[in-house]
Amino acid sequence: MNPTTIDYKRVMERVTKGHLFLPVFALALVLLVNLIQTPTFFKISIENGVLYGYTVDIINRASELVILAVGMTLVVASSSGADISVGAVSALAAAVCVRLLGSSYETYAVPLFASVIFCLLTGLVCGSFNGFLVAKMKIQPMVATLILFTAGRGIAQLVSAREINGTMVSGQILYVRMDSFRDIGGFLPGVVVPTPVFIAAGVVLLVHLVLRKTAFGLYVKTVGINSKAGRLVGINSSRIIFLTYALCGLMAGVAGLIASSRIYSSDANNIGLNMELDAILAVALGGNSLGGGKFSLSGSVIGAITIQALTTSLYAMGITADQIPVYKAVVVVLIVSMQSDEFKRWMTVLRAKGSMEKAVTQ
Amino acid sequence: MNSVVYDTLRKKAGGPNFLLFITVVMFFFMYIIGVAIYGSRGFGNVQTLMNMLIDNAGLIIAASGMTLVLITGGIDISVGSLVGLVCMMLASMMELSGVSTSVAITVVLVFGIVFGFVQGWLVSYLKLQPFIVTLAGMFFCRGLTAIISVEQIAIKANETFLALAHKNIYLPFGATMNKRGILLYPFIHPSVLIALAALAVVWYICKYTRFGRSLYAVGGNETSALLMGINVRRTKLFAYILNGFLGSLAGFVFCLNTTSGFVEQARGFEMEAISSAVIGGTLLTGGVGNVIGTFFGVLIKATIETYIRSDGTLSSWWNKIVLSALLCFFIVLQSVFASLKQKKKQ
Numbered sequence: 001m002n003p004t005t006i007d008y009k010r011v012m013e014r015v016t017k018g019h020l021f022l023p024v025f026a027l028a029l030v031l032l033v034n035l036i037q038t039p040t041f042f043k044i045s046i047e048n049g050v051l052y053g054y055t056v057d058i059i060n061r062a063s064e065l066v067i068l069a070v071g072m073t074l075v076v077a078s079s080s081g082a083d084i085s086v087g088a089v090s091a092l093a094a095a096v097c098v099r100l101l102g103s104s105y106e107t108y109a110v111p112l113f114a115s116v117i118f119c120l121l122t123g124l125v126c127g128s129f130n131g132f133l134v135a136k137m138k139i140q141p142m143v144a145t146l147i148l149f150t151a152g153r154g155i156a157q158l159v160s161a162r163e164i165n166g167t168m169v170s171g172q173i174l175y176v177r178m179d180s181f182r183d184i185g186g187f188l189p190g191v192v193v194p195t196p197v198f199i200a201a202g203v204v205l206l207v208h209l210v211l212r213k214t215a216f217g218l219y220v221k222t223v224g225i226n227s228k229a230g231r232l233v234g235i236n237s238s239r240i241i242f243l244t245y246a247l248c249g250l251m252a253g254v255a256g257l258i259a260s261s262r263i264y265s266s267d268a269n270n271i272g273l274n275m276e277l278d279a280i281l282a283v284a285l286g287g288n289s290l291g292g293g294k295f296s297l298s299g300s301v302i303g304a305i306t307i308q309a310l311t312t313s314l315y316a317m318g319i320t321a322d323q324i325p326v327y328k329a330v331v332v333v334l335i336v337s338m339q340s341d342e343f344k345r346w347m348t349v350l351r352a353k354g355s356m357e358k359a360v361t362q
Numbered sequence: 363m364n365s366v367v368y369d370t371l372r373k374k375a376g377g378p379n380f381l382l383f384i385t386v387v388m389f390f391f392m393y394i395i396g397v398a399i400y401g402s403r404g405f406g407n408v409q410t411l412m413n414m415l416i417d418n419a420g421l422i423i424a425a426s427g428m429t430l431v432l433i434t435g436g437i438d439i440s441v442g443s444l445v446g447l448v449c450m451m452l453a454s455m456m457e458l459s460g461v462s463t464s465v466a467i468t469v470v471l472v473f474g475i476v477f478g479f480v481q482g483w484l485v486s487y488l489k490l491q492p493f494i495v496t497l498a499g500m501f502f503c504r505g506l507t508a509i510i511s512v513e514q515i516a517i518k519a520n521e522t523f524l525a526l527a528h529k530n531i532y533l534p535f536g537a538t539m540n541k542r543g544i545l546l547y548p549f550i551h552p553s554v555l556i557a558l559a560a561l562a563v564v565w566y567i568c569k570y571t572r573f574g575r576s577l578y579a580v581g582g583n584e585t586s587a588l589l590m591g592i593n594v595r596r597t598k599l600f601a602y603i604l605n606g607f608l609g610s611l612a613g614f615v616f617c618l619n620t621t622s623g624f625v626e627q628a629r630g631f632e633m634e635a636i637s638s639a640v641i642g643g644t645l646l647t648g649g650v651g652n653v654i655g656t657f658f659g660v661l662i663k664a665t666i667e668t669y670i671r672s673d674g675t676l677s678s679w680w681n682k683i684v685l686s687a688l689l690c691f692f693i694v695l696q697s698v699f700a701s702l703k704q705k706k707k708q
Contacts, residue, residue: 081491081493082493082494084493084497133690133693133694137693137694137697137698138697138700138701139646139693139694139697140646140647142437142493143437143636143646143693144693146439146633146636146689147686147689147690147693148686149633150630150633150682150685150686151682151683151686151687153679153682154679154680154681154682154683154686155679155683157677157679158677158679158680158683170677170679171677171679274501276497277497277498277501280494280497290491290494320508320512322504322505322507322508322512322625323505323508323509324505325501325502325504325505326501326502326505326506326508326509327505328501328505329498329499329500329501329502329505330498330502332494332497332498332501333484333495333498336490336491336494336495336498337484337488337490340488340489340490341489342487342488342489343488
């Protein structure tokens with residue numbers, strides 16, 4: 001026996017069994033395809049004092065999705081259902097923020113800091129509403145969040161009111177004219193990295209620390225795996241579920257803030273549009289089971305970046321924004337099918353049959 | 363005497379028909395209020411009521427299908443996109459490719475059945491969450507609509523289709539006199555007849571067929587249904603297939619009203635269908651539901667719309683907000699009832 005031979009089979013097995021294998025593999029695949037299509041894909045240069053390049057763009061654009069995916073991960077883990085209102089909530093939070101700021105060229109109607117707080121509060125309140133319905137009223141998560149999924153944009157339209165000829169007319173697109181608001185979704189003066197990347201990194205770090213340094217992460221896992229057992233060991237499962245939904249709403253508020261700052265306006269119809277599917281997809285791609293329980297924050301983050309990379313590459317192939325959902329929907333169904341217990345059972349049955357046939361032929 | 367009334371009320375409150383009862387009362391209450399406030403603008407006319415049916419013919423069909431799926435304990439949020447896609451398919455086939463009306467309709471209905479089959483298979487045989495499957499289905503249909511065309515396509519050339527869309531069927535009662543003193547009889551479109559027929563068929567299936575009874579059994583308790591010898595998977599699969607068929611039929615009827623197809627069409631339609639069913643007394647946890655209730659749910663939604671239209675100063679977003687608030691109210695009501703029932707058992 002040669003001691004230096006590496007048992008490739010075992011190494012491969014260990015690598016593929018790792019919980020981050022699928023997300024990293026998918027990301028690598030997407031990046032590889034992009035590299036073949038555009039050889040300058042990984043080129044990063046500094047233009048006009050800021051970083052410039054495909055990869056920077058992907059990470060920058062993925063910020064909102066990363067933030068939403070963090071909230072969605074917690075929700076899925078604790079209640080084994082998704083929050084489909086995140087897109088609408090971010091539109092509503094953005095509308096509140098921009099309405100408060102006003103569209104004057106000289107001053108903000110409400111200080112920037114205060115309106116940001118109000119924006120986040122809006123998200124938190126929406127999340128708490130969802131949490132109340134799910135945790136206290138025991139309504140299925142997706143049905144409970146369906147209410148804000150449709151009402152959210154309607155309320156956002158009502159909030160987006162502007163004075164036209166002396167009367168307030170709702171359903172307008174409101175603009176912010178001051179430059180300091182643009183920094184949130186753009187670049188801080190003298191910094192080469194886009195601000196959203198910092199915000200996303202901060203959010204991920206903060207949530208990571210909360211999950212690691214406090215028992216919250218453990219509680220979420222316990223409630224997700226078996227809420228009855230959780231209750232028996234003294235965990236207030238409905239409070240944990242409520243907290244995850246409130247957090248998810250808060251994250252949607254942050255995402256709405258960034259999205260509105262990117263376009264320095266509030267567009268009730270288009271901010272966060274189709275984001276709920278992307279966020280769920282990010283969680284699924286991250287190797288998290290949609291059935292709740294164990295979760296991996298890093299997996300969801302990588303999943304979110306993968307999806308943005310996929311979106312950017314689909315754009316590069318000339319597919320319009322309206323058409324992209326088709327491909328994403330197929331990916332979602334494939335991933336979720338592969339995760340399902342029934343599929344795994346079929347695979348084991350097939351494998352057993354195969355080995356039996358082999359044994360018979362031998 | 364008084365205690366008898368109280369007792370029956372208390373018994374009814376626990377029964378599945380109580381929510382239906384609330385819905386029916388609520389509709390008449392809202393309608394009477396509407397007549398009181400906007401009566402001068404023609405709210406009380408029979409034609410207004412008929413217009414509610416004409417405008418919501420598609421919704422009646424889609425909500426009936428939704429009720430079937432909800433009874434099994436599932437949900438379908440792809441129905442709005444399916445309706446949008448069907449409109450686009452019809453418009454592009456008839457207007458751009460010159461396909462005849464009957465062929466186009468057949469293609470669309472077959473597509474609905476296939477779509478329902480795929481979703482149903484994923485839900486019942488792979489045991490995926492109905493919500494995830496139909497959420498993906500929703501985005502799939504919406505994206506496919508955009509792939510067919512991002513431009514709006516209006517149906518102008520197909521005369522058979524237009525004749526079917528605009529044919530007035532006059533009713534022999536409820537005539538109103540207009541300003542010139544001419545008697546105007548209220549009318550409906552063929553779409554209303556299709557919708558009422560679909561409603562009647564679904565009602566019959568639920569009430570009098572073996573499949574209908576299996577639906578309730580599966581929704582009530584899957585394990586005991588299985589032990590009773592019901593093929594749970596096949597029942598669920600058929601529910602989704604039927605729902606897909608009704609979804610595409612709803613799309614066809616919807617297209618009769620709009621005679622066009624475009625990407626944003628029927629956005630939020632699934633929510634209207636779900637809330638109609640829920641407001642009509644269908645439990646989201648499965649096992650309880652009635653298409654008659656769903657029909658009244660649709661009428662309540664139509665009344666809200668007519669309020670907004672008669673008022674003239676309210677923006678159309680109020681429609682969605684009020685409907686969501688109603689949905690919320692009814693879901694919470696259901697949850698409260700469920701917990702009360704559980705307490706009674708204990």
